[in-house]
Amino acid sequence: MNWSNTFSPLSLSSSAPLPKLMLTHLESWAVISAVGDDKISYLQGQLTCDLVSLDKQQATFGAHCDAKGKVWSAFRAFYHRDGLAMFQPKSALEKELAELKKYAIFSKVTLEASQDIALGVIGEQASEFIAEFANPDQQVSAFEHGTAVKIDSQRWLLLVSGEFANSLVNDSQAELVSESIWTRLDIENAVPIVHEKQQNEHIPQALNLQALGGICFTKGCYTGQETVARAKYRGINKRALFSLAGNTLENIDNFCEQELERSVGENWRSAGTIMAGYQFNDGHAIALAVLPNNLEPDTQFRLKAQPETQWSIQPLPYSLDDE
Template sequence: MDWQNKFAPLSLSTTDALPELALAHLTSWGAITMVGDDKKSYLSGQVTCDVVSLAEDSSTLGAHCDAKGKVWSVFRLFHHNDGYAMFQPKSAIAVELAEIKKYAVFSKVDISESDDVALGLIGSSATQVVEQLSESQGDVRAINGGTAVKIDDSRWLLLLTPQAAATLVTETRAQLIDESLWTRCDIENGLPVLPAEQQNEHIPQALNVQALGGISFTKGCYTGQETVARAKYRGMNKRAMFIVSGNAEQQPATGAELERAVGENWRGAGQLLTSYRFSDGKCIGLVVLPNNLEADTQLRLKDAPESLWKIEPLPYSLDDE
């Protein structure tokens, strides 16, 4: 496993260019896999996204909720090997695995935590590398030892067996970096990251899952559907996920509390889902806040009140169609 020690932190300021090609070891990410004759129907009855119509060359975001519509997991779903993979933060998997398996005894389906390795290709040359690894086209491609999944124009997720990952790391020309740049890209793209600390706290719309195509309002029944539908059609959702930025002397911890200015006072606003700190001290993060806040609302870290933050524009709209 010496290849795992080759990844180094990449320190970037707010003005530094991204590397042309980097390979990140996504150590805090993992996947739940699902195989078996009933995998499609079983999963469709559990999650918010449209599993039945998911093409083999496409991926989708989705959420898995409890009966009250509170989210156990936000994941990226795609075809992987002979079944599905639900890619998500590793810290959420233990609880999510138990919840997603709860009714599996009644179906022909095998659900387990994958031992595959998650690697992230980042940079303008990322797609070129994937094209060398696979002869197929599309946003999800089978490659030797696993699957390549397009995240955006400059990022691909590689979910590989440990042996295939080791071979790729040994042979690649990419700069080998830790996962922090991947986190930065997730934040800048407004992609929800739900850590264990905030499982069962939010409905999917509070994490912007609907704005990213991760909720089907026309599919059949699934766990928590009543709450999710009510939030859309009756306007009951009062929260949304926002990109925030500020300055901090050190990397804020996951779950760090933000406060919002209310006149001359400060009130609790939300907890950071994830964050990234540039080398020149600027930080960005994701946080669930009341969705009626003014865009110029001033924020601060509760544990570092001198650290003022603000809300940044999302790269997509939260308005219902």
């Protein structure tokens, strides 16, 4: 299949409404599939989330950490076909899969990259579109050609066979758009996007995973659990994921390489690196960044490469209280 000429960038201003129905190929995303009798018991000892209590009609956020509690991968997990799927950025997959498989030889579990196609259905008519082949009343709905996962009120993830994806794209009346709109909505929902460059940089709480239901503090031992528990009970975590809005003076090809500076009196100091960003066509932009969690809400920022820009912290769509 050649998807490259099918999906076009969606150029919108920061005040323009989204089209009512869009379809995108999530080509920079990938899925690790876990199958076998021990898939749940094995992953339960590796991941921050509770898979034992995960219903087949539910999805959960989670993270996979190293022994020091630093995150290899942040993902959505859900049942798919005969196993469990972990949906995450493709650039993180190689290292994440190698680390996840380290001790799998002792369990009846096979871990591999899924060959299914990831599509995103977006817009106020997304659930109506999904209802043509899956159950929109379930968060996770299995159907003949794959799995539909409700991401939020206007987004669904489809993990499907190549044949079904091809027919869906060719027959759909949805506007075919590039996946940058998916990134935009992840940013607006303050969902961490851990690419290869962010691997082993942060503990799960610095990515707000406790607020997204991605950490179970009662499930027992897993890799990195000691650090994650200390961050909760001893308050050792000093960072959080922030949503930012500002302006750009020119087009930015890769937000993940952009450094932020924050105002300190009359001076500017390094604040961190942007995790993900999205530009509108009117000069406005939004981004996610892991920053010190004791910043004042009115702290001002700028892009180091564009010092004339102005950025500020935006309210999160959820509480950072992990209780």
